[in-house]
Amino acid sequence: MSVDVVIAGAGPNGLMLACELSLAGVRPVVLERLPGRTEENRANGLVGQVVRMLDRRGLYGRLSDSKEPPRPGPSFVFGALPLDLSTLDDNPLYGLPVPQRRVEQVLEERAIELGVEIRRGHELTGLSQDDDAVTADIAGPTGSYRLRTRYLVGADGGRSLTRKLSGIGFPGxxxxxxxxxxxxxxxxxxxxxxxxxxxxxxxxxxxxxxxxxxxxxxxxxxxxxxxxxxxxxxxxxxxxxxxxxxxxxxxxxxxxxxxxxxxxxxxxxxxxxxxxxxxxxxxxxxxTRLADRFRDRRVLLVGDAAHVHSAIGGPGLNLGLQDTVNLGWKLAAEIRGWAPPGLLDSYETERRPVAQRVVMHTRAQSALIAPGGEVTALRELFTELLHDRRNVQRIADMMAGADIRYDMGAGDAHPLAGRWAPDLLPDTGTGPVRLAELTRDARPLLLDLTEDASLTEELSGWRDRVDVVAARSPDPAAPATALLLRPDCYIAWASSSPRPDPHEREALRTALTRWFGAAG
Known part of the structure; x- marks a missing residue:
């Protein structure tokens, strides 16, 4: 085997995936047909849940040149209708007005720090698969060659050659x-x-x-x-x-x-x-197009290679970069041999419905900005609806991707299970620490805020894969006393009990097995 993973495309999605794989102990090779970073600026910033995700990887400060954590904005727009976010109890629309070329620069710098090999001027030209690997045909500056890789990921945009070569349809x-x-x-x-x-x-x-x-x-x-x-x-x-x-x-x-x-x-x-x-x-x-599947055996798609849609509302990088964070740890688990059955399949199961939802709301926004008296009447109705704070919250959550709740199976009993981990401030003994400071290495994490911090005992068979932080919560109104976080910062299991009972502990072990494999 030549390499573990080949990533076609060194845009933001390909570079972010390379970083996630490297953090998980896998060394990918990134192919990019262009000889250098493009000077074209395809986006003027980031908006939505991805801003907080970058914070949880330690990248927000590099992009914002600020030591302060991200803050949501007071207003946004939906279909050219203003959204007043200042009255929301939980405003999810975080923004980062940084041009895409700067995002690519920072992600490339981080990938290089992590040891990623980026081959510029190298273009994927063909591929074939067997049961064990993908053979990639590549055209480089000095001629053509082949790489045999366990997996190939297409992050090569809306006209993805990876998608076409693998026979994945792109209806729309x-x-x-x-x-x-x-x-x-x-x-x-x-x-x-x-x-x-x-x-x-x-x-x-x-x-x-x-x-x-x-x-x-x-x-x-x-x-x-x-x-x-x-x-x-x-x-x-x-x-x-x-x-x-x-x-x-x-x-x-x-x-x-x-x-x-x-x-x-x-x-x-x-x-x-x-x-x-x-x-x-x-x-x-x-x-507006959506791949009919995100995976063909050992070939997977992320970002625009899997979905294209209107840019209205700026959802593209929010959707694509979160694809990569969802896929990275699962693909690494497969390669390193501890992935439970079906883990890699859950990438498509979880992310394709999210892409469908983005397609839906961008098409709805496109309809709202079109000319015509009927559209004007529809906008008048929407303006009335947006005077209701509940409707504003719902639309803001949808645009940010904050309404996502993944199916965690038996771990779904708690209201937080399947949702994005809230920004807790656990005190580890030296003062409050932001959750973002505990998730930068992209490892599964058990945050134990219970009275006796005894949940550590349940991790005896998973300590090679799952980190544990025992702390206390300075906030008596904190939404949970214990959280099991996947590397993408979604909650696989949670408890609000000061001392979880045997039933909850069994549910924790079930969640550990489901997402992080059998105990070692």
């Missing part, structure tokens, strides 16, 4: 009635509201920053990112001019005309300030 819908134009640009300083940072556009009125702004003619976005070039975007449906692949590159004049059609007012646009690369992009149509 392609539309061609929409054109989106986006660019870095400057606007006259006199038009910028000194309080909100939004626009005061003569002939139109106030436009808040960072929000999708819908009119009967299209969608407009003004995003003045701090210390970065401002992004201006205009989207139209059934545009009057013909679109095609042979059109010349987008210009600021073309974007300015599109903004005039959408808003009915002129917005002077100038070239962006500072050094590039600068964004100047025209996208026609859209794709």
């Amino acid at each position: 819908v392609t539309t061609d009635n929409m054109v989106s134009r986006t660019a870095h640009a400057t606007v006259p300083a006199a038009m910028i509201d000194p309080v909100t940072g939004g626009l005061n556009l003569p002939g139109y009125g106030a436009i808040p920053p960072f929000m999708h702004h819908r009119t009967e003619r299209g969608l407009f976005v003004f995003a003045p990112f701090p210390s970065r070039p401002t992004v201006v975007s205009a989207t139209e449906w059934d545009p009057a001019e013909a679109e095609g692949d042979d059109r010349p590159p987008l210009t600021l004049d073309e974007l300015r005309e599109s903004v005039r059609r959408v808003l009915g007012a002129d917005l002077p646009l100038g070239p962006p300030e500072g050094q590039g690369p600068h964004l100047l992009r025209r996208l026609t149509g859209g794709n």
